[in-house]
Amino acid sequence: MPRRRPGALRAARPPRAPRWDLPPARVHGLSARTSLAIARVEGLPDDYYVYSGATDRALRRYRQFLRPEGRRPRYPQDSECSCRGCSFDDVRHARDVLDETLSRLPPRPRAELARVIADLDATYLRRTLPDPFAAERQWQADLWWRRRLAGGREEPRPDPGQPPSRGREASQGGSM
Secondary structure (H helix, E strand, C coil): CCCHHHHHHHHHCCCCCCCCCCCCCCCCCCHHHHHHHHHHHHHHCCCCCCCCCHHHHHHHHHHHHHCCCCCCCCCCCCCCCCCCCCHHCCCHHHHHHHHHHHCCCCCCHHHHHHHHHHHHHHHHHHHHCCCCCCCHHCCCCCCCCCEEEECCCCCCCCCCCCCCCCCCCHCCCCCC
């Protein structure tokens, strides 16, 4: 029996559908493989709060909350609205999203994301204060990050489109 040529074999195969979708965006600080696994988890329709890009947003929010250096305690603020965009005002919700994503990831991407979160968790634990009445106040008091004192107001995040203010002169019109 004669051998079939490669071109004939390729021609007999059904044509592949072109792949037009773009690769998922990389999550800042994680490998491409872990970012792809996170994108697959975020594509599942199981949870309202875990959507495309939510893990990256939660990780950035968690880092932003812990960014001001110093020894002063930080107090997470409650979110004004419970929609999935505004709820990231509360850093504890961002940690909830990260925990939900961790529980759904395969082992290797889970380990990489867990290493990043563990460093942030240690800083969060050091920079926030325990709440002795968390069992009465919190709706998820079994989670350790929910058992920290909250209710404070964070400094407003700077608007990237606005030039930085010059302190007291800018707020009083520059004359004294």
